[in-house]
Amino acid sequence: MLKLYISPGACALASHIALEEAGANYETQVIDLRSGQQRMPDYLAVNPAGSTPALATDHGVVTQNPAILALIAQTHPDAGVAPIDDPYAFAAFNALNGFLSSSLHPAIGKVLFSRPPLEGEAKDQAVEQALAKYQLVEDHYLKGDWAMGDAFSLADGYLSVFTRWARQAGLLDASRFPRLNGHLDRVQARPAVRRVLEAEGLSAV
């Protein structure tokens, strides 16, 4: 059985939503980031990078949300959770996930999780830079009601992790980001997503 290492509310939520949406046979194990469990030998043996998510499979451990999402989509072809049969559409799916992982996540992460917390001009600058990334998604990367167009894909669950964080921080202004707000509401209304939120002890935001 697949085993996903998660930290409730953190970016592993994307992979957790993916497994649930795909109807996968899986279990989860919580790694408590606050107490530093990700740096303990037991977990470093799973993922030497000391971060979640990590997905333990019969073929070894897979890390990084974009890789995990692509793997889940390809190993659950009947679930229809990514355009795996169209190389160009699948490239677009992977491109969006790459942007979320390498650009949006670090930008909002700097605002929310810098230690010590950012203050003053440094915080204002970080917020401005993060909001510019959200603006790119709002204006250019959402192809329809769902990120890839008319159909839900695992990129939608991934995007929702960061729109949840922004909304919780009061940064997802409804007049500046109407499409992202509507998108987050649609994602959080999905039965599979509600099950995952409940399993992680979270609520829709």
Ligand SMILES: N[C@@H](CCC(=O)N[C@@H](CS)C(=O)NCC(=O)O)C(=O)O
């Ligand atoms: N690009 C990675 C990012 C993984 C990551 O940074 N995870 C964070 C939680 S959102 C983490 O585990 N951080 C460990 C720590 O805070 O020490 C991915 O998408 O999987």
